[in-house]
Amino acid sequence: MFFSKTIALFLVAAAPLAFGLPAEESAQDDYWAQFCDDDACTQGCGESVRVSNPGCLNESGRKSILFHGSAGGDYALVVSPSGNCPCQNTCSSVPTGSTCWPISEYSGDNSFRFISGKCGSNNC
Template sequence: MVKVTSIILASGALFHSAVATTYAQFCNDNNCEEGCGGSVSVDNSACLVENGRGRPSQSVKFHDTNFGSVSLIATNNDQCSCQAFCYPHVVKALATSNDCLDLKDPLHNFKSFRFVNVDLAGGCSTDENTCDGSVQ
């Protein structure tokens, strides 16, 4: 009975680590150290709007990184209605390196962001910029 319980507990621990998520915080500097907002799960594809932060985010700090592949899509409006720029596989790339993504231009001027799970939703659009009116 003890052996069965140990196996069940070990299986539960492995399953829990397999579904672990990654969290992101948008920060006001390029080094993920100043003015970081609240943590959001990258598994949630909801629109993250920059209104009220006082200034555009300069970087994104990731923590509890897993090995899933998530892309960050930026939009030049506050509705996440298109893709003005996409950083592909941002979480997968950071899982083996730094946990801070410097949002180099042109991202500093964008007003909203959303994370997209590459495995579930396909990631970045094949069109570099879908905000030009041709694709919405």
């Protein structure tokens, strides 16, 4: 009985370590983007997404990106002509120091994703 109580106490005490405590966020985690419907980043801006997250964004028809926070490195925007980011049709470096980036030239494209670093080769 003593043994089982000791094991239970140990497991309760170790649980936060086993499940991982939240790590301190890096500067890269403080850079956010919102896709907007107009060229001036003032109309129909969507939900903020973390630029350091390389997940796919299906944002067809958007004309600008509103940035807030601090960039912790260089980022690029990968553009795909169809949904769900199957390939890279074009890629552009995210402008540093800009809060509003007009992307009208990509308004006919369907999906986007941010990557850390520089653009690779197009593969669509």
